[in-house]
Amino acid sequence: MTTLVWANKQQKLDKAVKAKVYDFLDKLQTNDALPGLHIEPMQKPVDARVRTGRVDQQWRAVLFKVPQKDDVAYFYMGTWNHDEAIDLARKMTISVNPVGGFTEVSYVEEPETDDEDVVVEPTDTADTLSLLESWGYTLEHLTDQLGLARATARAAAAAPDEEALLEVAVRVGGWQGEALGYLVDGLSIEDIREKFGLNTPVEQDADATEDEKILRGLEHPTAQAAFAYIEGQEELQRVIEAQDFGAWRVFLHPEQRKYATAHYNGAFRLSGGAGTGKTVVLVHRARNLWRENPQARVVLTTYTRNLADMLRANLQQLDPGVPIASKLGAPGVYITNIDALVSQVLKEAGTEISTAAQQVLGRPATHVTSRPDGDTWETAISAAGDGLPDNLRSPSFFAAEYAMVVLPRRVVSRAGYFSASRAGRGVALNRALRSKVWSVIDAYRASGKVFSKVDWEESVAIAAEHLTLSSMSGHLADHVLVDEGQDLTPVRWQLLRALVAEGPDDLFIAEDSHQRIYGQRVVLGQYGIRIVGRSQRLTLNYRTTEQNLEWAVGVLSGADFSDVEGDAATVAGYHSARSGPSPALVPCNNDAAEFDEIAARIRGWLEAKDVEPEAIAVLVRSNRQAARVVSALGERGVDARSIDGHAKIGTGTPVVLTMHRAKGTEFSKVVLAGVAEGAVPAAVGSEKYDADAYEDAMLRERSLLYVAATRARDELVVTWSGTRSDLIGAKS
Template sequence: MPLLEMMNPKEKLEKDLKVKVFDFLGKLQESDAIPGLHIEPLNNVADPRVRTGRVDIQYRAVLFKLDLKVGVKYVYVGTWNHDDAIKRAQRMRLSVNAVGGFTEIVEEEPEAASVVVDGGAGPFGGAAAPALSQLEQWGFTAADLTGRLGLSASLATAAMAAPDKEALLEIAVRDGGWQGEALMYLHDGLSLDDIRAKFSLDEPVEQDPEDSEDERIEKGFEHPTARAQFTFVGDQDELQKAIEATDFGAWRVFLHPDQRKYATKHYNGAFRLSGGAGTGKTVVLVHRARELWKANPDARIVLTTYTKNLADMLASNVRQLDPEVPLASALGEPGVYVTNVDALIARVLKGAGLGVAAASEAVLGLPVTHVSNRTANDAWQAAIDAAGSALPDELKTPGFFAAEYSMVVLPSRISNRAEYFSVARPGRGVALNRAARAKVWAVIEAYRASANIDGAIDYEEAAAIAASHVSLAGGDARLADHVLVDEGQDLTPARWQFLRALAPEGPDDLFIAEDSHQRIYGQKVVLGRYGIRIVGRSQRLTLNYRTTEQNLQWAVSVLSGAEYSDVEGAEESTAGYHSARLGPVPELVSCSSVTEEYDAVASRLLAWLDEDGVAPESLAVLVRDKATQARLATALGDRGVTVQQVDRGSIRAGHPSVLTMHRAKGTEFARVVLAGVSAGAVPAAMRSEQYSSDSEADALLRERSLLYVAATRARDVLVVTWAGAKSSLLDAAEREA
């Protein structure tokens, strides 16, 4: 029975072809002599180990055959049309990288014909190439690329000839493998040593000099960089997983060495992993949860995020990654407990019993036991109406009070006016003298008094009381050993204090994944103010695996001209954000009226649905708010397009989705329409934020981030539509382009 190693395929197979490939590989695992497989060598090949096999009359699989001490192993590379498979197989070579000591496949491209440029020859058309190429200007040589990084001679030659950064990036993206990623890192200014570390090039697999070349190739599969490209397939279940590895499934099977490092490394305290959309932060968290459980099956691991939808996705990903990982049914039990932060808080409060009185007194200045009910949405406005007549008009907004309460009062445990007079208010953007603070505190007192009469607390108070309860209970009563947080940029101070309190400080206590460019809720937070010390334990991911380079750069351009800071208070940059894939340029569609825009969106969806192989659920239309969502869904139905409106539930197969940009967080689709990106709709009205220029500017940052998040939901095709005047955020994107 041959062994089987499978390569992470670059090309996506249609569903019917996947079934045939699964059947072919399943038979191959039984015997390579089964009639109909037609495992055949080829002539004129770069590697004599290469073979092709018959998947059906039209398609052939490309494989490599290794003769090992334990028997025969086949390495499955991919399936293509007959002629394409033959041509690819003839160019491929399976070998051990001379620098990194890992197994890889290099496709040796035929020599490109020279292009006559201004009387001379060169690989790039247009004007004559500069005297020094881009990499030469930066001080790199071909020997650096081949001898220090282990790139193939052909790719190194092409890279060294690139006249500018754009040409270098195009070469990097078109390569599609680890070598292309290495060029991207060079493009973004990383040193050779930094790149070597990312791909573990200084940690080669130990080889026996007496081994054959096939045995050396077999051992090279153990290296982290090889494990990002290949997976051993032991049985039919593993084969099924590998064949169906798309989206998260691909990360389940093929984990990049950089991500693997963060998933497995131990830290002496809290650690922060930042990165743009689609860089694999969530995947690292899910893998890390499994690694922590494998290291200690009795560990209590909390995996959490801000919204319920994202928490449900995390739980699904854990099950998909490894069904053996136990999902705990209650907080404090061994295993991985997955839920959203507010649900965690509610469970702690429910289990606090009489202890909630002491915890609430520490937060509010009076003991309360009514911790299950939440205040009404208009509670702040009612308090302002009751006690805020002396306030200046610009402060008579629920937005100001909600932010002041969550950013200053609750995290500082302010329970009386004297304490409020002396508390620091960093980052609030509006100065308050003693007289102004007295007027503000009068409204806060009215708010608390009314809530007490109603027997309710708000979500921020719930988080603060839960944090207080866990802290008062002490170290032996902590409810978790490890806390893993996804989408940390959206959490408030009281929620951070709660998460900090869940696990005692120590090794691997708190692991945070966040992207400040995706902050679409709440205010800017600096974690050091709330007992979370991560200075010196922070890393950043920059390579996007979800969307195309064209879609990513358009999304990033929406952020241009704005200043973002991370959860450590440092400037956050988009420098270095790139995608591993290419695709069409996003299409911008201007419409004269809303009716015309509805027609345009419907026409686009119908055209996509008519294409062969397009799954309806891979299409989505994203809008700014629920009212627009409902109107658009009705309009599309009137135009013959049946869609599903997605709110709290999961996305179902069978129809395109219409959902808000907020709800789209954590999703991805092959093709996306951003509809209604008009002036007055995006950015949305920010009247409640106009109590200070800083607050209004921060709200505009969140609107930019929301459009960035929405645009990065598109894997392949992005269309942006508007009626009448377009959003000012599109003007910013056009200026950047």
């Protein structure tokens, strides 16, 4: 049977064409000599291996035919209209990179000039130096050390400034475009060689034929980011039907592949901005851990149910053969959000939970599912808060103090609270104030005891304590993988720490402190998770364009973010390999005018027919605002659907959802609506009990807008009526 190798070429083909492509490739895998395939060589091609095949009268597949020992391999490059396919095929060539020894495809617009004919005159002044020359790089650095194509290297070496060099990077694309982008970001040649595995080239046999070298070159991680073997008809059908196969399913960047497959001596942290592929790495890592040990108990978890559902769907699409465990502690990959995981721990614990409750609350409790009323903190403050300063008579202060200090440190007495560390809490409390604060906490707990109520944070702490106490007889997981780690609270981290024994590959954490839209700042070292020296960062955005990314990062500017190790978080080097239109910022005189603008934009996108309706989204700050937008669009003849809770996005219409609900999603066209003063940021007056708490709340608001803006793959529009939000300042 013919071997089929699929190239990472993201194409949007309609369903009818996809069906024909599947039929064509299915037949090709079975018998490439079938006359209806019309596998034909080109006239005067750059590469004699190139072929085209007839998908139908209009569409042609472009292929490379590479003989191998027992049969033949076809590299499927994509499907285009007849004339375009012929033109592309004539310019394509497949070869082995001389530095990395890996397989790559390039386009040759014009014949290369022989090196002997090129005379590079020395420059006399700094004013005439190109950008890379001014940085000390020569043409030979780009070709001999990075392995860039000579035409690409010449264009890059001639670029006078960063903008011109980035233009070359975007035009070239692929790994070579990424490498040029890293140069702009200030990475050294050695750093870039490390990212693309150039220090560990494929060992090619000197006596091998060029075809044999091409096939051997597929073993390199950089080639595996561009090509994937397709095994059988079932695999082929999944490839054809998947809407975004090339973006994440198989084609890992060499750096991503390293993190997905490497082994670590303890907990590891992978950080990176929105769209850099952290979730992709987690999904692949879960699959790889199971492949290495089918009896392994792998837990893959995140903060929200929506994101957990997405992780499950992605893993099943990646490899339907990976068993999804139905319960905690079973072999396979157990995927759930963190609070559902807590519920299962509590359920399985039964009456044994009473011992853990004693450690957390200072009293036994066997029923931990009945929640207190929403005003219980207000009641406790009224009953026991005499003498507290006004700024501390705040339910927000007490909820945070309880979650960040009392519960994670298992404080059960006034004396224990006096000695408890409050590092990072901002507002200072002397002994007298601590005593008054404890009186309120004591009243809150007394109410819980009287009415047999346990709040959710208490339940999480109890579950964590139960796992800690029961760990002497064994842990429930061999590996724990955490997505969106920046949103987890201390007691949730304690639960994850207790879930798996400390040791090799125990915890793998993906997080981005700039996307923290829930909870308080946390330093993991305080909760038994030591990752010092085992932390790396991804910087290449695969989702959005450079223009959208620049605008989104601008929302974060001027604010100080810290990561889960307590260090300053940075966006330095964060960039995209894609280019597109600049975000459109649209001020409106009133709400009606804003709704008119949104409706007109959506109608224009739909009429252009270059995007599916469900790839259009309007993101807003609240569910109430979402309902207003859906109603207003309907009045203007635009059908849209509101997505809230755990509802699936579905197909067929544009969607409207909150910025929080949009976490983990992506759309081609995005409107950020209602980004006005008083709406974004939302009111955070309850956090004004302390300057640090208020600043932290404002950081979460910045992060939320950043998250929303980075949902856009191609086009971003920002609208508001009245005065624009301070978070976007005067950007245009």
